[in-house]
Amino acid sequence: MFELFTSAFWSEYGRLLLEGCGDTLLMTLFSTLFAYLLGLPLGVLLVLTGDHGILRTQQTDPVLSRLVHLVNRILGWVINVGRSLPFIILMVCVMPLTKWLVGTKIGVLGAIPPLVISAAPFIARMVESSLSEVDSGTVEAAQSMGASVWQIVWKVYLPEAVPSLILGGSISIITILAYTAIAGAIGAGGLGDLAIRYGYQRREDSMMWVTVVFLLILVQCIQSLFSRLSVHLDKRLR
């Protein structure tokens, strides 16, 4: 593995590694973005329809109240199913959908739909747990001032949970980053793909180590960036 430090290694693989890094970042960023577009509203809905959610507690009509409860149960069930499927299996399962959505089953583009489908339920639970940390008294105070459900979501739940949502965000991104490596195993490209093709199939240990180090640096950067951001934005820590 000492060839790592030779210029021959980098002139042969440098471009590949750089592209791999770029692909991994692209997959991670876009998948996270779309997964949040799905998962954030789902998480909010989970909290609102939960046992202590405002859609339950402020609903005086017993029929509607039961309906809200039912929505919560169905949502919870769908999310649990989504979370219990191993990613590699889910990826194969949704291939027809992937093809229909983005026109291909492979490459960076082909990896994004399964990544989103797999991460959205996870993100919904992360968001649910972040919003549950918001003091119920604060929500009650907003209600006592005549806030609507929409206003409570936008002006109380989300802003009050920002530090926690950001920390959850770092966990979600890193999880998705790990999934991209799995996606690499079935033709998605990126660092995971390089590690498997060169490191595993061709037994080129140096390639393996370089991808590991790259992934490690990525994870470290994401984690410290988000942790700092969370602390910086938390007005309770002044």
Add this chain to the structure above:
Amino acid sequence: MNHPIIQIQHLTKTFGSGETAVHALEDINLDIFPGEIYGIIGLSGAGKSTLVRCMNLLETPTSGTVLVDGQDMTRLSGRALRQARRNVTMIFQSFNLLMQRSCLKNVCFPMELCGIPSAQAKRRAMELLELVGLADKANAYPAQLSGGQKQRVAIARALATDPKVLLCDEATSALDPTTTASILSLLKQLNQTLGVTVVVITHQMQVIEEICSRVAILDGGSVAEQGVVQDIFSNPTTDAARRLVYPNGVRTDHIPSASRAVRISFNGGTVYQPLISSLAIDCGVKVSILAADTRSINGHAFGTMLLSLPEDANEAAKALNYIHSQHNITAEEVEYRV
């Protein structure tokens, strides 16, 4: 006679149903008049918090009506209810400020909810922060404030929509005695200057003593007694009231043998009236205090005292006569076995 600002009629609230049902409130009837400071006191679990939450419909009553300014809150829903809530705002034991917003933004919050332009809201918020004495903390965050300061911000926030009624749910229970006193005097001052009706929910007797004009005693989900604070204090007629007024009770069963004793109650005479010394000097009768529980409310003495009378029948009669002749003091001879 002016109309009540809050009129509660036959209010009941039951949680759950069937055998597990909890009857939190049973047939509550209350009239609260504009401009008064009305106290609702009771021990934990008496239903105070549920009652106050029925006034702005954070809890939906099971039956009965809640009229606020003539409007039946129980018939409102959606937008109309949210609008009505701006008239009956609330402060809480745990302050419930938005922790990620500055004080100024917290006070702006209710105005933001009803669409008041931001510049106008900020101006009004500054006025309100000045009113509660915290103008210099406008840009501070709640986490940087003490408990008393947080409650002041919460009060400013509750006043932002110019409410007719301010509900205080155990607003001083988390504060130390000095801070409690300063928050109470602020509430009293706001009541006098703005004319806002204040409803105080508390389990602390001294809160009622200090600012309330009338009080309702809540016990086991129903109103045990209600009326003018001084009447209830001088002559609590129900067990629930007595428990609150004399939390430690004046018990006679521990007192060692004495042939005769008299229980006297102070019904709001001046605290400067030296009854026991007068008794000794004017009648030459020596009595001893077996038990006492007295307090002073706005300079008036309330409470009871148990005195042992001299063995000598003549002297005892003399003492009794003297006590009976005093204003604002009622006396009854009590008997107990040795």
